[in-house]
Amino acid sequence: MIRPGYLFWSGNRAGPEPENARMSAAEPQIDPKARQESVADAALRQVSEPDSQVVVFPEDQPLRLDSGRDIGPFTIAYRTYGTLNSDKSNAILICHALTGDQHVANTHPVTGKGGWWETLVGPGKPIDTDRFFVICSNILGGCMGSTGPASKNPATGRPYGVEFPVITIGDMVNAQARMIDHLGIGQLFSVIGGSMGGMQVLQWCARYKDRVLTAMPIATAPWHTAQNIAFHEVGRQAVMADPDWQGGAYYGTQARPSRGLAVARMAAHITYLSEKALQDKFGRGLQNRDQHSFSFDADFKIESYLRHQGSTFVDRFDANSYLYITRAMDYFDLEAEYGRLANAFTGTRTQFCVVSFTSDWLYPTRDNKEIVKALNGVAANVSFVEIESDKGHDAFLLREDVFSATVNGFLNAAAKKRGIA
Amino acid sequence: MIRPGYLFWSGNRAGPEPENARMSAAEPQIDPKARQESVADAALRQVSEPDSQVVVFPEDQPLRLDSGRDIGPFTIAYRTYGTLNSDKSNAILICHALTGDQHVANTHPVTGKGGWWETLVGPGKPIDTDRFFVICSNILGGCMGSTGPASKNPATGRPYGVEFPVITIGDMVNAQARMIDHLGIGQLFSVIGGSMGGMQVLQWCARYKDRVLTAMPIATAPWHTAQNIAFHEVGRQAVMADPDWQGGAYYGTQARPSRGLAVARMAAHITYLSEKALQDKFGRGLQNRDQHSFSFDADFKIESYLRHQGSTFVDRFDANSYLYITRAMDYFDLEAEYGRLANAFTGTRTQFCVVSFTSDWLYPTRDNKEIVKALNGVAANVSFVEIESDKGHDAFLLREDVFSATVNGFLNAAAKKRGIA
Numbered sequence: 001m002i003r004p005g006y007l008f009w010s011g012n013r014a015g016p017e018p019e020n021a022r023m024s025a026a027e028p029q030i031d032p033k034a035r036q037e038s039v040a041d042a043a044l045r046q047v048s049e050p051d052s053q054v055v056v057f058p059e060d061q062p063l064r065l066d067s068g069r070d071i072g073p074f075t076i077a078y079r080t081y082g083t084l085n086s087d088k089s090n091a092i093l094i095c096h097a098l099t100g101d102q103h104v105a106n107t108h109p110v111t112g113k114g115g116w117w118e119t120l121v122g123p124g125k126p127i128d129t130d131r132f133f134v135i136c137s138n139i140l141g142g143c144m145g146s147t148g149p150a151s152k153n154p155a156t157g158r159p160y161g162v163e164f165p166v167i168t169i170g171d172m173v174n175a176q177a178r179m180i181d182h183l184g185i186g187q188l189f190s191v192i193g194g195s196m197g198g199m200q201v202l203q204w205c206a207r208y209k210d211r212v213l214t215a216m217p218i219a220t221a222p223w224h225t226a227q228n229i230a231f232h233e234v235g236r237q238a239v240m241a242d243p244d245w246q247g248g249a250y251y252g253t254q255a256r257p258s259r260g261l262a263v264a265r266m267a268a269h270i271t272y273l274s275e276k277a278l279q280d281k282f283g284r285g286l287q288n289r290d291q292h293s294f295s296f297d298a299d300f301k302i303e304s305y306l307r308h309q310g311s312t313f314v315d316r317f318d319a320n321s322y323l324y325i326t327r328a329m330d331y332f333d334l335e336a337e338y339g340r341l342a343n344a345f346t347g348t349r350t351q352f353c354v355v356s357f358t359s360d361w362l363y364p365t366r367d368n369k370e371i372v373k374a375l376n377g378v379a380a381n382v383s384f385v386e387i388e389s390d391k392g393h394d395a396f397l398l399r400e401d402v403f404s405a406t407v408n409g410f411l412n413a414a415a416k417k418r419g420i421a
Numbered sequence: 422m423i424r425p426g427y428l429f430w431s432g433n434r435a436g437p438e439p440e441n442a443r444m445s446a447a448e449p450q451i452d453p454k455a456r457q458e459s460v461a462d463a464a465l466r467q468v469s470e471p472d473s474q475v476v477v478f479p480e481d482q483p484l485r486l487d488s489g490r491d492i493g494p495f496t497i498a499y500r501t502y503g504t505l506n507s508d509k510s511n512a513i514l515i516c517h518a519l520t521g522d523q524h525v526a527n528t529h530p531v532t533g534k535g536g537w538w539e540t541l542v543g544p545g546k547p548i549d550t551d552r553f554f555v556i557c558s559n560i561l562g563g564c565m566g567s568t569g570p571a572s573k574n575p576a577t578g579r580p581y582g583v584e585f586p587v588i589t590i591g592d593m594v595n596a597q598a599r600m601i602d603h604l605g606i607g608q609l610f611s612v613i614g615g616s617m618g619g620m621q622v623l624q625w626c627a628r629y630k631d632r633v634l635t636a637m638p639i640a641t642a643p644w645h646t647a648q649n650i651a652f653h654e655v656g657r658q659a660v661m662a663d664p665d666w667q668g669g670a671y672y673g674t675q676a677r678p679s680r681g682l683a684v685a686r687m688a689a690h691i692t693y694l695s696e697k698a699l700q701d702k703f704g705r706g707l708q709n710r711d712q713h714s715f716s717f718d719a720d721f722k723i724e725s726y727l728r729h730q731g732s733t734f735v736d737r738f739d740a741n742s743y744l745y746i747t748r749a750m751d752y753f754d755l756e757a758e759y760g761r762l763a764n765a766f767t768g769t770r771t772q773f774c775v776v777s778f779t780s781d782w783l784y785p786t787r788d789n790k791e792i793v794k795a796l797n798g799v800a801a802n803v804s805f806v807e808i809e810s811d812k813g814h815d816a817f818l819l820r821e822d823v824f825s826a827t828v829n830g831f832l833n834a835a836a837k838k839r840g841i842a
Contacts, residue, residue, distance in 0.1 A: 067715040162717075165715070166713075166715040166716060166717075223705065224705070225696065225699070225700055225704075225705075226696075226699035226700050226702075226703040226704055226705065226721075226723040227691065227696045227699050227700070229705070229721050229723050229724065230687075230691045230699060230723050230724075230727055231688075231691060233687070233719075233721075233723070233724045233727055233728075234684060234687045234688045234691070234727070236717060237683070237684050237687060237728070237731070238659060238662075238684045240717070241659075241663065241680035241681065241683070241684055242662065243664055259662035260662065262658070262662070263655060263658050263659045263662055263684065266651075266654070266655045266658060267652075267655045267688050270648065270651045270652060270655070275646065275647075275648045275782075278646070278647035278648045278651060279646055279647050279648070281647075282647040283646075283647055284644065284645070284646075284647065284650070284754060284757070292587075292752055294488040294490075294586070294587040295587060296583075296587075296657060296661070296744060296748065298654075300647075300650050300654075300751070302647040302650050302651050302654070303650065303651075303654045306651055306654055306655070307654075307658070310658070323717065327717065330721070331713055333705060336705070361696075
């Protein structure tokens with residue numbers, strides 16, 4: 001008899017961490033036994049009581065969305081690091097990626113792991129919090145304290161679910177701009193982000209030209225391609241196929257669409273890593289066994305790794321947020337919005353540094369070069385760096401010396417020019 | 422209110438075929454309204470009453486599997502085309518891919534579409550059925566008449582489900598060899614197949630050296646890489662996450678894991694096409710609308726296409742077969758089986774023609790070259806052709822002149838040498 005191998009939602013997930021469970025070894029481990037309950041509960045708490053600063057925009061100051069709908073009241077949860085200088089010239093906004101959040105450089109309140117960009121952000125690091133005032137907000141639509149589908153819909157008193165309006169990258173950026181207004185900052189010294197964070201950077205530069213002195217769009221694209229949309233659609237269908245999704249109204253029930261969301265995460269995760277990275281790290285290596293089990297167990301290390309990625313993700317992330325954020329990314333198309341991509345940047349005085357990674361097949365160098373080409377088309381100040389890496393898309397989250405030096409060099413030069421000590 | 426976009430299992434699937442639903446326009450369409458009931462019923466009938474020739478190996482002639490288990494009785498369903506000549510020297514075995522079957526060059530009994538390799542196989546075609554006796558059998562583990570998980574387990578009288586033994590590519594090939602014995606054929610003039618079919622070709626050449634005069638492994642690999650396994654594992658988890666899977670014992674119940682299998686198919690389908698093929702065919706084109714719906718509907722053509730691929734697949738294919746066959750592919754590793762890949766071919770006298778396609782990222786040229794390298798390592802007679810195509814892995818199933826000419830040229834020359842009229 002074959003033992004079915006659907007381990008990750010069968011209650012077995014408090015088992016030992018797969019040997020190669022994480023590509024990055026830098027982060028501390030939380031107790032896996034304690035995780036199952038506490039992580040999911042802690043994640044749910046963050047929706048309404050985030051371990052963050054928050055700003056609440058009242059009902060009479062709604063946000064007009066790109067869809068034409070208004071949302072209000074709405075909350076933006078954010079973290080800051082360092083000190084804003086007296087002329088407010090040293091603020092850097094960091095924009096997070098699909099499953100990231102505002103906890104850039106502090107211990108994560110849900111997972112207990114380190115901040116997602118501690119490789120780059122902190123005292124003495126390339127984005128030096130001794131020098132810059134670093135801000136990161138949870139995106140609109142997220143699940144870490146900013147208003148999203150898990151938040152209470154004031155019209156019904158229940159969580160929004162699929163009553164939440166479909167949002168865009170532009171909406172996320174408009175909400176961030178309101179938060180930056182709230183902080184009393186006119187111009188940002190820099191806006192920096194990778195992947196979906198890079199899309200926000202581009203959208204900032206298009207919509208708020210005078211408010212962005214320098215910009216670093218990293219490992220990103222000016223539009224989502226058919227293949228990008230295809231992978232996201234698979235993930236959304238996996239979530240919505242899960243009966244526990246319940247048409248999005250799973251909040252307060254005993255069930256959540258964890259199985260569907262885990263499958264979505266597994267599929268997406270493959271796109272974050274290069275073929276070579278997977279092969280070098282896992283190859284055909286077997287997990288805790290010498291030979292094939294002739295079953296559907298996780299015989300291979302790569303299977304075990306993916307299942308682990310799926311099961312840990314669902315504890316910390318809201319499935320509806322996943323649907324809304326992937327949709328926003330799929331809608332992203334600066335060329336369509338401005339007629340011609342270059343038009344998005346007409347008149348820009350922002351200084352750009354565009355960064356791509358050689359083995360990134362999700363947003364390959366080609367896509368990043370489209371940005372550079374458009375910026376060149378309006379005679380913008382732009383430098384472009386393609387960094388040699390075999391780590392795939394996730395390279396921007398990993399320790400990589402040339403990347404660190406690039407960020408450091410770009411910001412140093414610009415800070416000197418701007419007169420930041 | 423957002424209308425949830427999980428259209429493909431909500432009873433809406435008898436709707437209009439998406440404009441760009443199929444990459445290949447050559448196949449006739451069956452009536453989509455009649456499809457939903459009849460295709461699933463017809464598919465189920467094929468398990469026990471296939472529209473094929475069959476050979477049944479009785480219980481006292483079981484097949485010893487690579488796992489060490491025996492299976493018996495077992496049935497192999499197959500189709501033949503053309504006539505076996507008097508000295509039985511003109512037989513070509515075609516090996517099908519993951520979701521293919523024995524219906525290479527005739528109307529498919531379930532879908533009503535043309536045979537899956539009608540571009541290559543037929544009278545006057547590169548694999549000329551006026552000249553060659555062409556055989557194709559449904560693989561062991563399949564669902565089109567050969568014994569698989571949907572077949573009746575003689576020990577229980579019920580369908581096997583997950584009681585079916587986990588099989589390998591080697592087991593498929595051993596079962597084929599028994600079928601070839603049954604036909605009274607000693608040596609095959611050629612063994613030809615693409616993708617998983619190519620893996621079977623390689624396994625034939627390794628296990629039955631004297632029985633293969635020529636061989637064409639196409640768009641294939643000598644082992645499954647970590648990324649290959651990763652995509653399959655996502656698909657398996659999608660199936661097993663579907664509550665309708667019922668631990669594999671869904672036969673005879675009202676439910677089948679159609680939602681999970683559709684998600685699996687959608688994810689896999691992305692890997693069959695190149696990024697460029699998707700972009701050229703679909704790009705960011707919208708499906709039956711002028712602007713974004715701001716919902717989870719299939720706004721984009723690519724979404725509609727993928728949903729269609731998912732929904733039509735589940736009608737014709739058994740979910741458990743999908744689990745077993747993907748597992749067999751993941752286990753495939755000729756290097757591990759023989760210690761060194763070249764050892765698999767030691768002493769071979771087979772003449773090989775290895776074919777790859779430039780834009781195939783599932784089994785890229787690199788993997789196919791490993792086969793060539795190993796064959797060169799034992800001084801085998803091997804030619805290698807890399808065909809320029811932007812269609813991705815599925816190029817081997819599409820009309821492609823250089824590919825047709827390659828197959829035609831290779832077989833012609835070998836037939837002349839062998840004295841086949």
